[in-house]
Amino acid sequence: MKKRLEILIQMQKIDTIIGAKNILTNKLPQQLNSLKQSLKDADETVEITKSEMDDNLKEQKLKELDIANNNTKITKYKNQLLTIETNKEYKALNSEINHLEKLNSEIDDDLIKLMEIEAELKERMDVEKQTQQKASDELKANEKRLEIEIQEVEKEIINLKEQRNNLAQDLPRDLIRRYGSLIKKRNRKAVAFNENNACSGCGYTIRPQVVIDIRKGNSIIYCESCGRILVAKL
Ligand SMILES: [Zn+2]
Structure with missing residues (x-):
């Protein structure tokens, strides 16, 4: 009977270790997943900012195009002014020129705002790229190790169970x-x-x-x- 009790005590010791290893089989993959998730999140954040920057630049180009078009018209109208004969026509054209110049000044204000946003986006992107790099480095540094550890723990559990089952044969x-x-x-x-x-x-x-x-x-x-x-x- 004493022998049986000793066997049970040994089996319990092994099962206690298996219990601790079981916790690791949950924890280690969680660690690995969390590293992968961090990188994924960082990638997504960078992508979002990148697309915001693209949109911003596109909008700037459109505004610049508007200004250029208006300037072409202004130049054309100013040339026409020289050849106009009636006062009425002169006034109408002049008012159109004024209108276009006012419009351009407004577009210019918008452009400055867009450039300010662009600068903010660049700063944000710098920080986000740093976070992305850090997440990537951390995953690179730990991925292999965690994968090996996960495999080792699984192997250890199999071995421990075998040891415990061998002991149990005498019960x-x-x-x-x-x-x-x-x-x-x-x-x-x-x-x-x-x-x-x-x-x-x-x-x-x-x-x-x-x-x-x-x-x-x-x-x-x-x-x-x-x-x-x-x-x-x-
Ligand atoms: Zn009890």
Whole structure:
């Protein structure tokens, strides 16, 4: 019986390690995904700013074109002024020239605003490119390592399970089944120990007679509250 208890204690030690490794199998891929996501986000942010800059430059070109067209018209009208004969026609043309010049001055104001926005976008882009570079460097520096670690942890878990299953071969089937069900249902702790006359798994007070039985180690004793296998020491 003592041999069985020792085996159970060994199995529990292995299952505790498996539990820690299981946490890593979740954590490591999460770390990797978060690095990939950061780069993706940074890429997208840069793309958005890039498209805003493209739109801004297109708008500037259109405004410049408008100004150039208006200037062509102004020059043409000014030449026409020289050949005009009636006062009425002169006034009309002159007012058209004034109108176009006013328009150009407004477009010029818009152009200046667009150029200010362009400068802000460039500054924003500089910061965003730095963030993008950092995210890319960080992914490059950690991707391979995390992938290897993930593979290693998975391999370690397989090995540990094999070790535990080898140990279990020397136990009766119903005991293995009970151990397995406790591991599943009791937070990966099937074996608990007597801790100042209480179950280390759930804290339930162990009766004095049971404390004596545990110390003797001649039988498998289960906690009366949580059902874990109770041993003297773990
Ligand atoms: Zn208990």
